[in-house]
Amino acid sequence: MQEVKGAEIRWRQRFGRAACVWALIGSMAVIAVAHAQGPGASASRDVSGFWALTTLTPMLRPAEFVDKPFFSEDEAREWLANELNNRKNSQAPEVRISPESTDTWYEFGALLPNRRTSLVVDPANGRIPRARPTTPVANSFDDPESRPLSERCLVWGGGPPMVPDGIFGHHQIVQTPDFVVIVNEMIHDARIVPLDGRPHLPGQLRQWSGDSRGRWDGDTLVVETTNFRPENRFAGVQQGAMTVVERFRRIDADRLFYSFTVTEAEAFSAPWTAEMEMTRMTAPIYEYACHENNYSLTNVLRGARTQEQSGTR
Secondary structure: OHHHHHHHHHHHHHHHHHHHHHHHHHHHHHHHHHHHHOOOOOHHHOOOEEEEOOEOOOOOOOHHHOOOOEOOHHHHHHHHHHHHHHHHOOOOHHHOOOOOHHHHHOOOOEOOOOOEOOOEEEOOOOOOOEOOOOOOOOOOOOOHHHOOOOOOOOOOOOOOOOOOOOOOOEEEEEEOOOEEEEEEOHHHOEEEEEOOOOOOOOOOOOEOOOEEEEEEEOOEEEEEEEOEOOOOEEOOEEOOOOEEEEEEEEEEOOEEEEEEEEEOOOOEOOOEEEEEEEEEOOOOOOOOOOOOOOHHHHHHHHHHHHHHHHOOO
């Protein structure tokens, strides 16, 4: 009988200690959330979660809609059908993995709910204000470093800025009181954004995804990025002297407003801004197993040498 009572006492002691630990953890979580939101901030400051950035709204306003910032319902329906058909048939049949490969690998999305004719909203004409023509990049097959950054699995579509490209447009945002981390499924980049007011890195320190610093402006997370490596390109322009300012704001439980403003004085005659929406995902993102020493890059160079030997290149 005493053994039973002893066991009961030990169980109650363990249960009591466990209850205290879980109560402490719970109170710490509440404090952390309150600290993350800051004094007087609303719950809409929470931009964390898994988000999809997919849309068929064009980045630039098409020439046939030069004076129309918004599609009509009929125009939107026709544009969407034509764009889906064009993208699904953009690959030659002989290079498709299967007849269903386009639907399997690509996620095109739809037009934005507001039916804008372009993601670019400033300037009002929906076009990028270029100060000079873009120059194409000549990528040779002479060595690995001469191949595109995306082919080398260094950077590809994760930004900043982030743009919808129809493939792997999935992102995870994790936030704490002092940092926000933006994880891109494409090339599995993780961009760490401090929120503590620290200055940017010195100008001579350059990074593939730039140097990001964040702050809250009401319920909007503002992220400024500078210090890109000059090899990076966006909108046909080297990013070495580029500044990108992104804004994230929760619209509702399932939608996140996202915009970016690009400034590069030599390439653009004025800063320009694009706006879009991200939608909540119910599933997590998965590993994009791409690394710089991937065998595909070796095969690309080997193929070029074979073509040179056979005289076909």
